[in-house]
Amino acid sequence: MSAIHSAPPQRELRGNFVVLRADTLRLLLPQADVGAASYLDQLPQATDLPGVFRRGGAAGEQAVVALSSQMRPLPQYPKDRFLVTPVVTPQGEFGFGWSEVQVLIDARLKPQALPAALAASNGPLKEFVEIEDQVVFCCDAARLADYALASRD
Amino acid sequence: MDTELLDLEVPAAPVDIFVGDEPAPVATLRAPARLLEYDWKKFVALPVHTTLEIVEQPQVIEVPGAPYYSAGMMRWQGRWLPVLDLCALLSAYRKAGTPALRHALVVAYQTSPGQAIEHGAIAAASLPQTLQVGDEQQCELPGDSDLWALIASSCFSHAGTAVPIVHTGKLFGTVWD
Numbered sequence: 001m002s003a004i005h006s007a008p009p010q011r012e013l014r015g016n017f018v019v020l021r022a023d024t025l026r027l028l029l030p031q032a033d034v035g036a037a038s039y040l041d042q043l044p045q046a047t048d049l050p051g052v053f054r055r056g057g058a059a060g061e062q063a064v065v066a067l068s069s070q071m072r073p074l075p076q077y078p079k080d081r082f083l084v085t086p087v088v089t090p091q092g093e094f095g096f097g098w099s100e101v102q103v104l105i106d107a108r109l110k111p112q113a114l115p116a117a118l119a120a121s122n123g124p125l126k127e128f129v130e131i132e133d134q135v136v137f138c139c140d141a142a143r144l145a146d147y148a149l150a151s152r153d
Numbered sequence: 154m155d156t157e158l159l160d161l162e163v164p165a166a167p168v169d170i171f172v173g174d175e176p177a178p179v180a181t182l183r184a185p186a187r188l189l190e191y192d193w194k195k196f197v198a199l200p201v202h203t204t205l206e207i208v209e210q211p212q213v214i215e216v217p218g219a220p221y222y223s224a225g226m227m228r229w230q231g232r233w234l235p236v237l238d239l240c241a242l243l244s245a246y247r248k249a250g251t252p253a254l255r256h257a258l259v260v261a262y263q264t265s266p267g268q269a270i271e272h273g274a275i276a277a278a279s280l281p282q283t284l285q286v287g288d289e290q291q292c293e294l295p296g297d298s299d300l301w302a303l304i305a306s307s308c309f310s311h312a313g314t315a316v317p318i319v320h321t322g323k324l325f326g327t328v329w330d
Contacts (some may be wrong), residue, residue, distance in 0.1 A: 116328070118216045
């Protein structure tokens with residue numbers, strides 16, 4: 001068979017990842033970018049910064065953000081975001097509230113490029129994977145923070 | 154011998170004795186087009202060879218950070234297609250509270266000759282219709298958006314409104330940041 005006609009091997013993502021769900025938004029981050037998840041025992045309190053909430057705890061206060069399905073901070077903290085994971089970002093450590101957190105150990109995933117018409121040059125997402133028939137967007141802590149925190153209004 | 158001319162009443166030869174034998178007048182050429190309602194009572198047309206399937210109530214996945222005119226992506230025949238909201242693109246913003254997509258028209262496009270054929274989908278407010286279009290219907294592009302000149306290859310008048318014919322390659326082959 002001619003090499004010209006053989007399809008290039010599909011790239012594979014291997015390693016430990018975390019699937020984070022906020023409403024219909026599903027993100028795939030390297031596990032190394034995400035700290036241990038903890039449960040909220042009460043809703044975080046609003047701060048002077050729109051979209052940023054404050055959570056108290058034994059280890060001190062933590063800033064928490066809850067994302068919309070468009071990856072933008074929500075002005076009100078939804079009750080279903082009872083799982084918080086710290087994410088170390090260039091802007092500092094933020095807690096992000098999720099509805100569901102799933103850890104994938106030694107996973108092998110096949111990323112697909114977003115359709116070109118959807119991949120804005122300054123967009124945070126370029127690829128996605130399909131896990132159990134769900135679309136999960138590939139991201140990392142820096143891009144998550146850059147996009148989510150920059151779009152805070 | 155007297156002769157009497159028989160006053161035979163001979164029917165006059167028809168002047169147009171060959172009526173029906175001459176070549177028929179050249180019929181106006183008409184071409185089929187798909188009429189797509191992209192907003193309330195606003196239409197574009199697409200060449201039929203670029204249109205493949207109408208998907209009713211498509212399940213669209215929102216893509217964070219995608220251009221404002223993107224409705225998201227939808228699965229079609231084992232692949233994921235971008236779904237464009239022409240109304241948002243042409244008005245330069247997405248209407249708040251845009252209802253769930255009712256129909257999507259799957260189209261084929263080439264960004265340039267020789268390139269592989271790709272597919273996308275356009276949000277439609279109602280079921281697309283097919284109509285025949287003739288050269289005599291050609292008219293100027295509407296003046297409500299500067300983008301018409303960039304995405305339309307021509308325009309025709311239909312039911313009193315100007316209907317641009319959209320070039321799918323130009324529409325999907327450009328990121329309209």
